[in-house]
Structures are given as C-alpha cells and as structure tokens.
Amino acid sequence: MEVVFLTFILVLSIFLGFELISKVPATLHTPLMSGANAISGITLAGAFLAAGMVDSEMGKWLGTAAVAFATINVVGGYMVTDRMLGMFKSKNEGRK
C-alpha cells in the first residue's frame, strides 16, 4: 500500500510541476534551473539519516558525503539564484 501511496504523490507532483513551470517565461529559464538545482538539494533531508547512523562506519561516511554534496546544492543554488534574480531590474526601478 505504501508503494501505491508514494507513486500517487509522484504522479500528482509531476503534473503540478508541468503546470507550474510551463508558466515561467524564457527570460527566467536560467534562474529557474539554478533554483531547481537548489530544490533538488532536498536529498539533504534523506542524507541526515544516513550520516547520523552509529552502527555502520561505511554508511556513516557515505551519508556524510551525501550531506556535503546536497548542501552544496542547497546553499550554492539558492545564493546564485538570488544573485541572478537581483540583476533583473524593471525600467521603473531607479537604474544606475
């Protein structure tokens, strides 16, 4: 039953994703990608469990590496997206 439930979530979110993202204008496609990268860093939440294990040395190291990689995505992704989006200025916002 668990499998069905998870698949249900998967299918619904894919449809939601298509709906949301097809509305993003071409101008913002690069920030969309880097922002999506940041979101895919959500693996972090899963990596904690592995890195916090005590009974397996190997598992712990794998988990720690996963934490590091996922944090790169989260921190780097959000920061670089914010940096880019900060550059998009409207005509009315006081231009330098």
Next chain:
Amino acid sequence: MNIEMIANLSYVLAAVLFIFGLKMLGSPATARRGNALSSIGMLIAVVAGLTAEGIVSYEYIIGGMIVGGLIGAASARLVEMTSMPEMVALFNGSGGAASLLVGWATLYGGDVSTFTAITILLAILIGGMTFTGSLIAYGKLSETINSAAVVFTGQQIVNSLILIGILVSGYMFAVDPAVDSQWLYIMLGLAMVFGIMAVIPIGGADMPVVISLLNSYSGLAACAAGFAINNNILIVAGSLVGAAGIILTNIMCKAMNRSLTNVLFSGFGAVKQGKSIEGEVKPISVEDAYYLFEAASNVCFVPGYGMAVAQAQHVVKELGEILEKNGAEVSYAIHPVAGRMPGHMNVLLAEADVPYEQLVEMDEINPRIENVDICVVIGANDVVNPSAREDEDSPIYGMPIINVDKARTVFVLKRSMASGFSGVDNPLFFGENTRMLFGDAKESISGVIAEFG
C-alpha cells in the same frame, strides 16, 4: 511519534513553499521573493529532517554541512555570469552524487525489501549517470575537453552492452540485496560509464539540451532516493525539478526543430551542406554604421553566445541607452537556444542592467520585425540563418529563427566569415540589406559609442 508527526507536517509546509516559490518565478517582478520563499521551505525541511528518529550523532552531519556550505557559498559568489552554464552543470552533478550516496547508504540501515532494493538501484543508476554526465558536460562547456561530438563506430553496440550489464547486475542485486554484493559495485561503475557515454556524442551547440536533461535527471534521482528511504518531501521536490528539466529540454528541442532522440544519439558533425550561396558581402565602417544608428528610430539587438565570449554585453547596453536618448525604440530579441543554456543571454543582459521589459522573445519580435530599422546581430549565427526558413536542403531547415533578414537593415558583427556551430553557410551575410561590421564585437560597438560622444 509526536515529533515524527510534526516533522511530516513541516514537510507539507515546505512543499507548499516550494510550489509558491516556483509560481512566483512566473514574473521577473516577483521571482526574487519566490526564490526566498522556496529557500525558507528548504530551511523548514532541513530542520525537520534533523529531528528524524534514528539520528544519533550529529558531528558528521555538521561536518558535511560546513564543507558543502562553504563550497556552495564560495562558488555562488565567485562565479562569473558568463560561466553560469558550467556552474549549473556542476550543481546538477552534485545533486546526482548526493542521491546516489543516499541510496547507497540506505543499504547500511538494515535489511531491505526487494522494492527498496530496486529503488536504491534506481537512485544509484540515475544519480551515477547524472554525476559523470554532468562532469563531462562541465568539461565541454568550460572547454577543458573538446566540445565537439564524439561519435565512433560501434557506439550503439557498446551502449547496448552497458545497458544489458546494468539490467543484469540490477536483477542480480535485487534478488539478493546485500551490502557487500559485487553486483552493487558493478552497477555503480556501469552507471557512471553510462553517464559519460550518454554525453560524449553530443556536440557543443546542443549543450542547452543536455544541461536541461541532466537537470531533470538530478530531480529524478532525488525522487528515487525518496522512494528508497520512504520520504515524501524528496519525491515531491524531486518530481518538481524533474518536470522543470523535462519542460526546458522540450523547449530547447523545439527551438532547434529536432527530436530529443536526434539530439541524444547523433552528433551534429557530418551534415550535408545545403545550397551553396553566391553573392557579395557588403562590409561597413564604424563611421557609416554610426550615421545609420543616428537616423534609426527602432533598433533591435540579437545576441548570441559570441556576445558572451567578447564580453560585449556592457557596451551593448551602453549603446542601447544612447540610442534611446536619441529617440529610438530599443529591444533585445533572444532566441531560445542562444547561449549555452536556456535563458543565458537574458541573465547576461540583466547583469549589464538592461531592464527586463526590453528583453523580448522570438515569437514577440518576429511579427513586427519589418518595422525595425536596424537589427544588430552580435555573435549569433544559426538562430538568424534564413536557410532554416527557405532552403529545404539545409540541415537546419525548419528550425524557428529570428527573421532579422526582414528588418530594414541588418548589421552583423563578426570576426570573420566563419560559419556557425552547425557548420552551415549563412545567406544572411549576403543579403541585400545586410552590412557586415567586421572585428571584435566589443571594439566595434565601443567605436560607434565614441562616434556618438
């Protein structure tokens, strides 16, 4: 139980914030707040993740987060906007690696069922090929390795063998999912090789497609990891990312009038040449260009990757401003596949302080291009090649282009008469209303600005 409940509810909240964040990316005016909202969602999800039952020691977690956080923050701060595609490629790769490792580590958490074993395999497979594929994409984009398509005889056979190997080792592992199963390591190795093999046959001009596709894979890998550890938020967030990547891939393919299979499996190297072009190239001097600019009341810039290479975006914007003061209407028309990743040109122009209202899409400019006095083509070639519209024998026939040849006058800024990435001749250069401004784009435009001064 109580804490678990709260954690799960926080995941719901995080998912809502991700969704609103993506929704706000729908307009440049709200996009920045959207990104902030999404990052708050991430913070909530991370804190909730930290409370999970079964985490006993936090030293390793904190260590990993410090290392990752420093690398991420430093690269986000230091990266040049021109190198954004490489950066995104590396981020795709690290996302893939994280999912691979989470899947792998799950094996050490105790006995796994067949279903979990399969999801672990998927996380390792997708994560592994995303990782190595992204590294190759990074190499090609940064030109540390040759960016041309690598195609050799028997490639299909090699790929099929790898695929069979993946299926066999996957099956063998799923039957007996043990931590030290040799099949696991074979799978890991094959997935990485497969990632390399998938990206090497794709040439430089097709990189926007690859990078979008890898983006999508990194999301799907997170999804698979979510299945492996039974975590909803990974599945939701992963599929949002996966959908984003697929949509972008689709847009890129459409903009090149090619199917995804065509991009993935055939290098754009050996193409038959269309009609050979006869005619005379009419060069123009900076001074004469100035007189035409001075008289123009509607100017449209059409940038391509060459603008990024010449670092010309700042002088282009300066010229744009001067022309506006001179009473001209100025716009920047951007083809979907201009640059090395979707939306790359827009970011470069935004960096140069061009207001986003002036950035227009291909479908927006084409119907009114007849009213444009001067179209300035900077470092773009294939995306303005009229053969795509007229010459049925041309390899790029059918690709939607910006119809700059229909503008009253076209200036093409170019170093020399070399053809574009696809190696196709461009009749635009021989057009009646085309003037070639030879030389470095940045210098040419600075020259025109000096004339205005």
